[in-house]
Amino acid sequence: MSTSVKWLGFGIASALTRTAAHFYPSSGNVTAPYPVSCRLTIFAEGQAPTGLTVDGLRLSQPEGVWVDEAFPVLKSSSAALFGMEVCISCQQQRVDLENSSCVLEFASLVSSVRFWPVCTEGGPEIVGRSRVAPLIKDPFHLTSVIVINPTDQPQQPKLLLNGKPAGNSEVGAFALKEFELDSLAASQPDGQLAPQEVGFGLFRGGSLEFAGDRTPCAIYLVYRDVLTKRPVSVVSI
Amino acid sequence: MFNRFKARTLRAVNIMSSSAQSSVNLWVSTYPFFESTLLFSFEEKLQAVGPVPVQILFFDPDGSLFNEVQIELDPTRTGLLELEPFMGGCKLEAGLKHAHVEVRSLPGVRTTSRIHASTGACIMGAPCELTSRHSAFFPVLMSAERSPLMVLVNRSNIEAAIRLRLYCAKRMPEMQTSVPAHGARLVSVATDFPEFVPEEGARGVPAYLRISCLNGAECGVQLLDLAKQDKGQEVFTSVS
Numbered sequence: 001m002s003t004s005v006k007w008l009g010f011g012i013a014s015a016l017t018r019t020a021a022h023f024y025p026s027s028g029n030v031t032a033p034y035p036v037s038c039r040l041t042i043f044a045e046g047q048a049p050t051g052l053t054v055d056g057l058r059l060s061q062p063e064g065v066w067v068d069e070a071f072p073v074l075k076s077s078s079a080a081l082f083g084m085e086v087c088i089s090c091q092q093q094r095v096d097l098e099n100s101s102c103v104l105e106f107a108s109l110v111s112s113v114r115f116w117p118v119c120t121e122g123g124p125e126i127v128g129r130s131r132v133a134p135l136i137k138d139p140f141h142l143t144s145v146i147v148i149n150p151t152d153q154p155q156q157p158k159l160l161l162n163g164k165p166a167g168n169s170e171v172g173a174f175a176l177k178e179f180e181l182d183s184l185a186a187s188q189p190d191g192q193l194a195p196q197e198v199g200f201g202l203f204r205g206g207s208l209e210f211a212g213d214r215t216p217c218a219i220y221l222v223y224r225d226v227l228t229k230r231p232v233s234v235v236s237i
Numbered sequence: 238m239f240n241r242f243k244a245r246t247l248r249a250v251n252i253m254s255s256s257a258q259s260s261v262n263l264w265v266s267t268y269p270f271f272e273s274t275l276l277f278s279f280e281e282k283l284q285a286v287g288p289v290p291v292q293i294l295f296f297d298p299d300g301s302l303f304n305e306v307q308i309e310l311d312p313t314r315t316g317l318l319e320l321e322p323f324m325g326g327c328k329l330e331a332g333l334k335h336a337h338v339e340v341r342s343l344p345g346v347r348t349t350s351r352i353h354a355s356t357g358a359c360i361m362g363a364p365c366e367l368t369s370r371h372s373a374f375f376p377v378l379m380s381a382e383r384s385p386l387m388v389l390v391n392r393s394n395i396e397a398a399i400r401l402r403l404y405c406a407k408r409m410p411e412m413q414t415s416v417p418a419h420g421a422r423l424v425s426v427a428t429d430f431p432e433f434v435p436e437e438g439a440r441g442v443p444a445y446l447r448i449s450c451l452n453g454a455e456c457g458v459q460l461l462d463l464a465k466q467d468k469g470q471e472v473f474t475s476v477s
Contacts, residue, residue, distance in 0.1 A: 020376070024447070028370035062374050062404050062445035099371045103476060107378075111464040114376065114476040116362070130347040134276040134315045140351075140358035162313055163281040194314055200272070200353065205315030207278035207347075223360055233360035233477045235349070 002122035004089035007102045008150055008218040009117030010176055011042070011067050011084050012231070013074040020105040022064040025057060025088050027095045033058040034092045042071055043150070044082040045175040057088070059095060064105075083148045083176045086117065098123060106231060115234035118218040120150075132209040133221050133237045135161065137181055137193060139201040141223045141232070145184060145208065148176040148218045157219060158212035161185065162193075166208065171217065178222070184208070210237045260341045261363055262392040262457055263350045264421055267324045268334035271352040271473075273361075275338075277316030280345035284312050289346060291316075294339040295323060298330035300391070300420035330423070337390045337421040356470045362477030364390050364457025367399075372449035375460040375476060377426060379405060379433045380441030384463040384471075387424040387448065389456060391416040397454030401426075405433045405444035416456060423461075 011019030025036040036059055041051035052070055057063050067084065068074045074082065086102050100123075106113040135143045149155045149171040159166040166184040171177045185192050185206065193204035210219050223233040265273035275293070283289055288309035295304035303326035310316035320338075327336045340348045350361040365373040377385040391397045395418055402411040403426070412429050416422045426446065427434050435442060448458045463471045 022374075022376040022445070024374040024445070026372065026374075062376075062447065064376060064443065064445075101365075101374055103374075103376055105376060110466065111472040111474050112378065112462060113474055114460070114462075116476065132278045132280050132345070132347050134278040134347075134349055136276070136315075140353050160281050163284050196314075196317060198317060199319050199321075203317055205276065205278075205317065207280070207312075207315055209278075209280050211281060225357055232357060232474060233362075235360055235362070235477045 001096045002098045003093060003095065004087055005097045005100045005122035006085060006087040006120050007117040008120045008148060009084050009086070009104045010146055010148055010220065011082050011104065012080060012106050013068060013077055013082060014080055017106050017108045019067040020064050020107060021067055021084070021086050022062065022103045022105060023086060023088055024062045024101045025059050025090065025097060026099045026101070027059055027097060028099045030095055031060050033061060034090055034095055036088055036090045039087040040065065040067070040070055041085040042067070042082050043174040044077070045172060049174050059090065081146065081176055081178060083150060083174070085150055113231050113234060116236070118236045120216070120218070131211070131237050132207050133235050135181060135184065135193070135206045135208045135221065136223065138203040140226060142226050143181050144222050144224065145179045146176055146220045146222055147171045147179070149173065149216070151216050155215050155217050157210060157215045157217045160209040160211045162188065162206045164188065208237065258341050259344045259346065260339055261348050262390055263338050263340065263348065263363060264335065264361065264388045264390050264459060265320050265338050265350055266333050266335035266352060267321045270333065271354050273320045274351045274353070275318045275320065275340065276349040276351060277310055278347045278349070279312035283343065283345050286312065286343070289343055291346070292341040295327065296337045296339070296419040297327045298335060298421045299328070300417040303327055333423065335421060335423065337419060339392065352473070356472055359474050360477045361475045362459060364388065364459040367448060367450040367456045367458060369450070369453065372447055373458045375446045377444050377446055377460070377462065378441040379435065379444050381434060381437040381439070382465045383441065385426040386461040386463065387426065387446065388459040388461055389416045389422045389424065391418060391420055391454055391456045393455040394418050395452065395454050397456040398451040399456065400449050400451055402447045403430050403433065403444055404447065405442060
């Protein structure tokens with residue numbers, strides 16, 4: 001039974017890309033439109049966490065917020081990436097929000113990148129949740145890794161690439177950090193991922209694992225278009 | 238392609254038939270717009286196991302099993318399997334050669350589907366599971382320049398009854414469709430809700446889709462969003 005659900009993700013603030021948070025407060029069998037509130041908190045390196053509450057939401061009604069309209073400071077911010085916590089809650093004690101969902105979107109004129117952020121509190125227990133994902137460098141994608149720390153203490157999640165430690169992943173308090181593939185692959189034989197010749201060209205890939213005990217951090221792999229460097233997919237581990 | 242994988246071994250069969258396995262159901266397509274590739278990543282603990290057996294079942298859109306593949310993969314590197322050679326027996330539906338694949342392997346293996354075309358590639362997230370208590374929701378942009386497609390995959394033995402409700406402005410139209418047992422279906426949002434698509438050049442309207450399963454079938458749903466660009470090319474994205 002969860003009267004609140006929390007997700008941890010990140011956003012992009014730039015002239016070309018806007019970030020939207022979409023949420024669907026759902027309680028399975030309860031369909032009455034009880035009021036629901038949403039708390040958005042953003043943070044970045046060197047900037048104190050800032051939050052606000054969005055009212056007027058209703059149970060079983062999908063809704064979305066442009067993050068840069070909620071936080072105008074993002075329009076003048078120098079940080080391109082920012083961490084974001086989304087928390088929805090309901091005052092009705094008998095409403096279980098466990099089945100709610102959240103989607104984050106990076107919208108540009110060209111297309112939209114959408115992903116499911118990591119649920120850190122109140123969501124359904126996902127048995128056997130995967131803690132590994134492919135790190136890719138090939139004619140289509142170039143991958144980087146984003147580590148988000150929502151706590152007031154520095155964190156160093158243990159990352160393994162093909163079973164070997166993937167460099168120093170320390171992230172300061174209330175901050176997020178992007179790690180390029182080449183720095184993560186430095187621990188591999190020859191300092192890079194092993195190549196494979198496939199139908200569409202040369203493919204280099206490795207398994208990136210979020211190992212050890214769970215930390216409060218969230219980790220995302222960002223797949224960027226090789227030519228434009230624009231994110232095309234985001235996957236959490 | 239086939240030479241990179243070892244033949245099925247007795248050991249592999251024993252592992253796959255045991256209860257210690259995980260499975261994932263994905264949507265793939267290989268003609269005429271996309272190519273699909275499966276990417277396999279492995280947790281460190283599997284390096285002690287040695288070659289990891291993977292079984293892939295291919296079901297056509299109507300749910301008929303048309304191919305089955307068993308491979309072994311080296312867990313010290315990312316596995317990659319281009320699917321075009323295995324899709325010859327798949328029928329076309331909605332003008333696409335698309336299929337539902339069930340990938341069975343050991344716990345600690347993550348299977349990711351990637352689709353690509355000449356205009357780019359995207360990771361196709363695993364379909365969001367629909368249950369009697371849990372419905373899926375996806376944000377979409379209703380625009381003449383966008384073509385959102387809902388991809389439905391049924392992994393159960395019964396036909397799935399699916400309801401799609403569009404939340405656009407203050408209206409909530411809905412439609413129902415069905416997905417054959419083990420089959421897959423594509424639903425074009427712009428075709429099924431044409432009155433909500435603005436005229437060409439007009440600003441897009443944000444909307445939401447809520448998808449629920451009306452019977453006890455185990456079904457998954459994913460969004461494939463096609464965005465038209467200046468030169469007639471299309472960029473496609475999914476939710477991952």
